[in-house]
Amino acid sequence: MKSRILTFAFATTAVLGLAGCAAPPTGSGDYVRGETRGEMSVRFGVVESVRGVRINAQDTGVGGTSGAILGGIAGSTVGGGNGQIAGAVAGALLGGLIGSSIEKDANNRQGIEVTVLLDGGKYIAIVQEADETFRIGDRVRVLSGRGSTRVSH
Numbered sequence: 001m002k003s004r005i006l007t008f009a010f011a012t013t014a015v016l017g018l019a020g021c022a023a024p025p026t027g028s029g030d031y032v033r034g035e036t037r038g039e040m041s042v043r044f045g046v047v048e049s050v051r052g053v054r055i056n057a058q059d060t061g062v063g064g065t066s067g068a069i070l071g072g073i074a075g076s077t078v079g080g081g082n083g084q085i086a087g088a089v090a091g092a093l094l095g096g097l098i099g100s101s102i103e104k105d106a107n108n109r110q111g112i113e114v115t116v117l118l119d120g121g122k123y124i125a126i127v128q129e130a131d132e133t134f135r136i137g138d139r140v141r142v143l144s145g146r147g148s149t150r151v152s153h
Contacts, residue, residue: 038145038146039145040143040144040145040146041143041144041145042141042142042143043118043119043120043141043142043144044118044119044139044140044141044142045116045117045118045119045124045139045140045142046116046117046137046138046139046140047114047115047116047134047135047136047137047138047140047151048115048116048117048123048136049114049115049136050112050113050114050115050134050135050136051112051113052110052112052113052130053110053111053112053113053127054108054109054110054111055108055109055110055111055127055129056108057103057108057109060103061100062103063099063100063101063102063103063106064096064097064099064100064103065096065099066099067095067096067097067098067099067100067102068092068093068095068096068099069092070095070099071091071092071093071094071095071096071098071099072088072089072091072092072095073088073091074091074095075087075088075089075090075091075092075094075095076088076091078091109129109130110129110130111128111129111130112127112128112129112130112134113125113126114126114127114128114134114140114151116140116142116151118142124142124149126142126149126150126151128150128151132151132152132153134151134153138153139153140152140153141153
């Protein structure tokens with residue numbers, strides 16, 4: 001019976017952990033479903049500067065929850081009676097911290113901040129995933145609509 005519970009808990013944690021690794025698209029060529037079939041405005045300009053940035057993923061809580069479950073299960077196997085309860089609590093706390101850290105590291109992305117001088121003379125800066133290479137002086141288009149803006153060649 002105990003092995004079934006452990007197997008079920010492990011499988012549930014693995015599925016939740018994989019679901020938490022899915023990061024939303026942020027690159028110039030990535031669109032989410034809600035951005036399709038919608039009009040976007042297009043402006044043109046020249047790249048003035050490019051710098052690397054780190055795009056921190058949002059904390060979904062999946063890593064911390066999965067870690068707490070696994071840590072609690074592992075900790076409950078230590079000792080007996082009150083020692084078993086204390087082991088489960090300590091394991092859940094430690095597992096939650098480790099799981100949260102793993103999720104954050106797995107979902108962070110390298111990005112770029114592209115500053116563009118638009119043809120109308122206005123400067124704008126856009127942060128997106130580093131999936132396209134931009135150089136100072138490149139002629140680019142800036143697409144805006146549905147709450148997002150991206151730069152592409």
